[in-house]
Structure formats: C-alpha cells, structure tokens
Amino acid sequence: MNLAILHRYRDELRAGLAQALHGEDTTRQMLRYHVGLETAKGEPADHLGKLLRPSLVLFVADELGAERQAALPAAIALELIHNFSLIHDDIEDKDVQRRGRPTVWSLIGVAKAINAGDLMISLALLEAVKTSPEAVLCLVDAMRDLVDGQSLDLEFESRWVTPPEYRAMIQLKTGALFRCAFELAGIVANVSSELGKRLASFGEELGMAFQVRDDMLGVWGDERDLGRPPGSDLRRRKKAYPLVSAHERASDPDRQFIEKAMKSEPVSEGDIHKILGMMERLGIRSDGEVRMQSHLQEAVKQLPYIPFSEDGLQILTSLFENLTAFMKPRNAGGN
C-alpha cells in the first residue's frame, strides 16, 4: 500500500515505538526486533510494517481537531496490542516467518516468546494510561474482543465453519482493533457519544473489509508481499474467507474433496491446484470482492456524519481505492 496516510505519520510513530520499547534487556530488544526497529542482533533496522492502525488513529484525531500529544500514546498503545497478538499468534500457528523475517518464537523459543508478548501488553497499557481512562477502557475492550476472536479462530482449526461464523470471528479478531482506532481518535478529540458510535462503526467495517482482502491475498498471493506466494493459506490449512466460502458453495463431492485435502499434512500441491480451480469455477474471488465492497459501503454510510475535511476525504478515498483495486489486474489476466 503506497498511501499518503501511511507516510504522513511514519517518523512520528517510529519515534513513539522506540520510546515505548526502549530498554537494555533482551526481551525489549526482541520486541524492537519484532516491530522492525532493529535486527535480531539489536542493530538499527528499517523493517517497520505498514502501521495502518496507529496511522488511522492519528489521521482521524487530526481530522477531529484533537491534540497530537494526546493521540500519539493511544496510537502507540493500539499498535503494541496488535503486535502482542502477532507474537502470540505466530507461536499458536507455528509460523516461522513474518514479513520475510524469522518470527520471535523461532528465534528465542516458545517460553521466552510467550513472555515477550506479555511484556508487549504491559507496555501497551502503560502507553494507554498516558491518554485517559476512556482510552484504556476502549483498548482493553478491544483486546478482549481480539482474544475472543482468536479463541474462535483456534477452535475453527478442528471443524468446518459457515460464512456467518467466519464473519463473527473477524469482527472480533480484526474488526475490534480498527473499531478501537477510530474510537480512540474520538476519545482524544472529546467527541459526542453519537459521533463516537459512528466512528466505531466506520472503523469496524473498514477492519472487516481489510481482513477479507487479507484473506484473499493469502490464497491468491500478492506480488508486493514476498512472504505470500499463491495458495499459501491453503498450504497452512487456514480457514480463511476463500476456503470457508468455497466449502459452503461446493457440490457435495467437491466439498468432500476439500475436507479430505485439508486433512493431509502437508497438503499436496496437486490438491491445492485443484482447489484453486474449484474456487475459480465457484467465483470465490469476485464473491470476496463483493463481500469486501459491502463492508466498505457500510463504512461509507457513516461518512456524512463525520466532519472529515476535503483533504481527509481524499485520503480515505485513496485508501478505499487501494483496498478494492488490488485484484482487478489479476482478474484481467495480469499479475
């Protein structure tokens, strides 16, 4: 994503992360490695992720006229909560790579990595308390939802789920932090409770659109994301949107084929190829695009009630276009 919103706050967020995670001990060093501020050896690095969630906090806070110094700790806190969940998820999913680098647990082992994630939570909350009690409550509510979403996701590994169950899961696992990003901006800007609810709804729908897109990239790949070749989520037997949707829409024999293929470890490359073909026939890609669009349309319904500037609306439009445009060249045969 090459977007204005992701550039505008990057230096500020980098400094905020460095400050929140400073310290000589090896656990904090590993947290700085995880967020991309340092190499595994503790040398300065430039491997920060997109920082979409905290950028949204600062952007919306700016638009609502909040003080930047109140918004920054809230933004950092949110990003740290997101990152604790990545450290623990990587252990839970046994993932050895994230954004092209070894995951924390694969470097320091499961025990220290669990504890590193726990430290990330503590440091996140220590940032949040700098803002306001309302910000802390918002963040803790979001963290509980995130963890409840992860409970569902883990439970889904041992059974097949329906698209509504899947949606309930991503609403918690991804929707909650995006919702919280917008709520935090409202909290630091002291908006009315009505506007707060509209911001929350906007954020949640944006987050769910973002997750559906991410799930589609997990199956059809993204040339800009070297970590994910086509079919990678199928290889990981991840019950993400495309697989859940294909499983529901498939004929009985095809459904049985999918279930059988996903039982073998590793999943055979031939089976992956065949499932990708099924998804093509079933129209799962375009269905996913419709799904994502519907979340974005729900978000857009809130726009007239949120006092975005001309400039702000332009930034949001670019973000929406970027989210929806990613598949089009491929549908037309490109890469």
Added chain:
Amino acid sequence: MNLAILHRYRDELRAGLAQALHGEDTTRQMLRYHVGLETAKGEPADHLGKLLRPSLVLFVADELGAERQAALPAAIALELIHNFSLIHDDIEDKDVQRRGRPTVWSLIGVAKAINAGDLMISLALLEAVKTSPEAVLCLVDAMRDLVDGQSLDLEFESRWVTPPEYRAMIQLKTGALFRCAFELAGIVANVSSELGKRLASFGEELGMAFQVRDDMLGVWGDERDLGRPPGSDLRRRKKAYPLVSAHERASDPDRQFIEKAMKSEPVSEGDIHKILGMMERLGIRSDGEVRMQSHLQEAVKQLPYIPFSEDGLQILTSLFENLTAFMKPRNAGGN
C-alpha cells in the same frame, strides 16, 4: 495455611471471580477451571487456591476504612493477573500439574492455553477499570514487573546466578504483585502518598518473604502440599533460593558437582540426595529462614506508620507466625 485472613473473604472472592469469568465459551470455562471454580468438564468445583493476594487487598482496605465495593474489583483484578501468569508460566516451564490438577496447557494444548492467559489479562483489566485510573496504573506497573521478573527467571535457566541476582528477580516476579496488593488497598482508601509508599514497601517485603518460603518448600517439601515432595524443585532444575545459595556457598568441587548434576535430564535421584546432604552441611535451610526473617523485619519497620487495628495486627501476626513457623518441627526432627 489455616489463617483467619484466608477465610474471611473467601466467599466474596469466589463470587467476584465467578462474575469476572462468567460466559458460555470454552475459553472462559477453562479459566474457571484454572482458578478452581469448576472441574475440567465445567461442573462446579471447590479447588480455589489460597487467594492470599486478593485477601490482603480486602483486609488492608478494610483496615484503612475503604468502601468494600471499590476494593473488590481491584482484588479480583490482582488475582486474575496472578493467574494469567500461572497459566503462561506452566506452559513456559512445561509443568503438567498445578495444585494436584492438570495444568491448562496440558488439557487444551499450548496454543489455546496461551490465548486463555491473554483472555485472563483482558478480564483482569476490565475489573481494574471499575476501580480507578490509579488502580489501573498500579496493576499495569505490577504486571510489567512480574513479566520482567519472569524474563529473568527464564534467562536464569541457562546460567548460574548469584543470590543478589536471584533477589532482584523475586522482587519483580513475586514482590511486585504483593506490593500492588497493598498499594491497591491504599488507592481505594485514598491514603496519602507517604502512607501509600509505606504500604507498598510492606507488601513488597512480605511478598519476598513469601517467595523465599515457597522456594524452601520446593526443596524440602510440605506435607500439607501434596503436589511437592522433597527435592521436587531440584528435579525440575529450578534455580530457586536453596540451589542458588548452595551453589554460591559450596566448595569448588561441590559446586562443580552441583553444576554437573543439574545438567543431566532427568537429574538422578542419587545426585538429588547428595545435593540435599550438601545443603544440610552448608546450613541452607537456616540461612533461608534468616533471609525470610530479614524481609519480614523490613516489613515490620513500616507497621508503626500504618493505622492497623488491634484485630488487624493480630491477623498480621498470625500470618507472620505461619510464614516463619513452617520449618521448625522439621529442624527438630518432626514432620
């Protein structure tokens, strides 16, 4: 420990825990199992632990004249933070039993157990926010210290440490939550910052005394605690107080023997017997008792400045006597 303080608040704490952990999902069910409210199958059970930390919160809050309904969520929050750390520590230490029952990870696997611990943190904080922003900050500070202490403890597994390093570790890992128990009582009772500091110091020293005692029980056992036969911490190669102290005091050949014995997995029963003999000769048990006494004496220095009632002082005296008396019958040859 058969103590008045542990009986007085038990029903209230049980109800508070049940309320904080209510919910139909399997993750919350597992949290209720972990704290001892339910069996692994979700049936009502009576396996609660001692609940020493939250009992101390309520006791000190009572003594300081705080409102009970303000103190209860703080006490529950503290107990839940303690319990999140037990769930994660059990995974990190690969312990399959806790208080005579299977640990959470041994029942539901590492992935779901990590996530269950994360949920416990969220629910703890949702209790804390019911009290006050100061209580949240106190709890989050304590959680960070606890996790930093666990970082040290995990690091100690791969090297030998000195008694001062060991003390720095337990100050964080155990001292912080006891400190926080007393601080929370002060916060809900709105005490002066000077009294707050004295309460904090009292709690921290009490916590460290408690940990030294616990470490001694881990080596010499406790007939009241069926989970820990004599030598059990040596079998687990745990660098707790007796082993750290013996390692420091031993002659060079004995030290080399200890180091070699602790490298083998499992540690041989003959070596354990020999190390227990060394500890006897080196006077580690009585040294530990002196160590514990010195922490309690530090705590007692604060007593004149804390407005405990006659009844309150009696309860504290029983607690102190219980902590220090546990070894005497054994030194005299009894059990």
